[in-house]
Amino acid sequence: MKYVVAEASEIELGGRKIVTVAGRSIGVFNLDGEFFALRNRCPHQGGKLCEGKLWGVIRSEQPGAYEYRPSREILCCPWHGWEFHVRTGQSWCAPERLRVRRYEVETVAGGEIAEAAEEPEAPEDPEAPAPGMVKGPYAVETYPVSRDGEYLVVDLPA
Amino acid sequence: MIDADVHIPNPRIQDLMPLLPEHWVEHFNNTVDKGASQEYYPPRSPVAGRRGGLAELREAVFEQGGAELAISSCLYAVDSVHNPDVAAALATAVNDWQSREWLEREPRLRGSIVAPVQLPDAAAKEVERCADRPGFVQVLIPVRTEHPLGSRLYHPLWKTIEQSGLVAAIHFGGAPVMPPTPTGWPSFFLEEYTAMAQVFATQLTSMIVEGVFDACPDLRVVFLESGFTWIPSHLWRMDKEWRNLRRLVPWVRRPPSDYFREHVRVGIQPLDSPPDPAHLSEVVDQLGSDDLLLYASDYPHVHACDAGDLLLRLLPDGLGRRIRSENARSFYRLAQGG
Numbered sequence: 163m164k165y166v167v168a169e170a171s172e173i174e175l176g177g178r179k180i181v182t183v184a185g186r187s188i189g190v191f192n193l194d195g196e197f198f199a200l201r202n203r204c205p206h207q208g209g210k211l212c213e214g215k216l217w218g219v220i221r222s223e224q225p226g227a228y229e230y231r232p233s234r235e236i237l238c239c240p241w242h243g244w245e246f247h248v249r250t251g252q253s254w255c256a257p258e259r260l261r262v263r264r265y266e267v268e269t270v271a272g273g274e275i276a277e278a279a280e281e282p283e284a285p286e287d288p289e290a291p292a293p294g295m296v297k298g299p300y301a302v303e304t305y306p307v308s309r310d311g312e313y314l315v316v317d318l319p320a
Numbered sequence: 321m322i323d324a325d326v327h328i329p330n331p332r333i334q335d336l337m338p339l340l341p342e343h344w345v346e347h348f349n350n351t352v353d354k355g356a357s358q359e360y361y362p363p364r365s366p367v368a369g370r371r372g373g374l375a376e377l378r379e380a381v382f383e384q385g386g387a388e389l390a391i392s393s394c395l396y397a398v399d400s401v402h403n404p405d406v407a408a409a410l411a412t413a414v415n416d417w418q419s420r421e422w423l424e425r426e427p428r429l430r431g432s433i434v435a436p437v438q439l440p441d442a443a444a445k446e447v448e449r450c451a452d453r454p455g456f457v458q459v460l461i462p463v464r465t466e467h468p469l470g471s472r473l474y475h476p477l478w479k480t481i482e483q484s485g486l487v488a489a490i491h492f493g494g495a496p497v498m499p500p501t502p503t504g505w506p507s508f509f510l511e512e513y514t515a516m517a518q519v520f521a522t523q524l525t526s527m528i529v530e531g532v533f534d535a536c537p538d539l540r541v542v543f544l545e546s547g548f549t550w551i552p553s554h555l556w557r558m559d560k561e562w563r564n565l566r567r568l569v570p571w572v573r574r575p576p577s578d579y580f581r582e583h584v585r586v587g588i589q590p591l592d593s594p595p596d597p598a599h600l601s602e603v604v605d606q607l608g609s610d611d612l613l614l615y616a617s618d619y620p621h622v623h624a625c626d627a628g629d630l631l632l633r634l635l636p637d638g639l640g641r642r643i644r645s646e647n648a649r650s651f652y653r654l655a656q657g658g
Contacts, residue, residue, distance in 0.1 A: 217567065220567060220570045221570060222534075222570035222571040222573075223534070223571065224531065224534060224535055224571060225472070225475070225530060225531030225532075225534060225535050225569075225571050226472070226531075226571075227571070228570065238567075242563075242564045243563075243564040243565060243567070244563060244564065245567075298563075
């Protein structure tokens, strides 16, 4: 089911809009002109994830050495600081055994924007917050966002 | 069997005189300074050991105790000496004394380098001086220190220990200027003695969080007289908080419990004694690895129960064998039978 959630110009670069669609609170993020939608509910304990701060990627090989990439794609839950990739909804906390529910992302024909939900292997993933980090137990629900003219459209599973 | 924690008694100043430079001999002869005056265990308290020489140690540890090798330490409190040059000179003399009077005379005995940890540069120099001497397998670091052990102040010392191929033995005690509990000075020795587990926990957190094992990936650490029942819950907590706060310390790239299991081993004496001994095997299970525990008698200190007997009776044979000898042999890289 497709829902129009915003005018494209409404969400500036690096910004977000939290909307309620079909009873679900959803955050729509603009990362460098690409739009991503996440459920506004942290799968850890239900915090309002999409109200969290966005962070860049920080890596370190040695105490006191910081390698920073200001991508601002890491969303930290305001409750416990658990980190999620805005692009994929994947958590990057610690290895755990839990499996999580995921949504397939479809490419919307005619739309200009689609999100890639492919997940490379954890250790080699250039998007991992630090080398060697393993995917966490949770992924927040993500939804495809398409741009239909001047409007952003989120596709929710029925 | 390998006994990972036995003690040789503190030398008296007259034992050290022949090994000290002349001007320090004059200093100790002519002033009230008679070397380190502190002991980590109050003398003649119920937990303090009897004094004994090499003959007594041989009898108790090797003949009666059945150890094939024993790793000894001398708890001479150079960390309590405020004059930095006296502290360094005393550490040197204590190490030469350990070599001459103990390690050279008993090939089954291994030793610990005493170093003035309050002066990390001087401590590193003393470690380098002794590292290749026969018998020394580790550096003794009293668990109570002036700064948390993960502090950058100590990183060069950790690097020196790592590169020397020695183990860092973090041991009960210490006489820095800081109180022995996290909230200040207690009134009774019982409080200090009990609080030592919290000091170990704090030092473990500090070393992992401040990146000691990232800076020194080959560093090996043994906790002696730390107890181990506090470790599982402490690791649970640390892993949990790391998930929440790891951005602050991005060099910590794995859950803290991973670092612990890779880098740290723990002596079993003294043993925290739950009313139901069966609970001990649950805790051993919660440690999450069979490699971690090392048999230790803590000779000549007297404890209310013999940890080895009690613990090893409870555990499966294979694990018991690891604790009695295999874990120490592999961690200390000791050759079979010698």
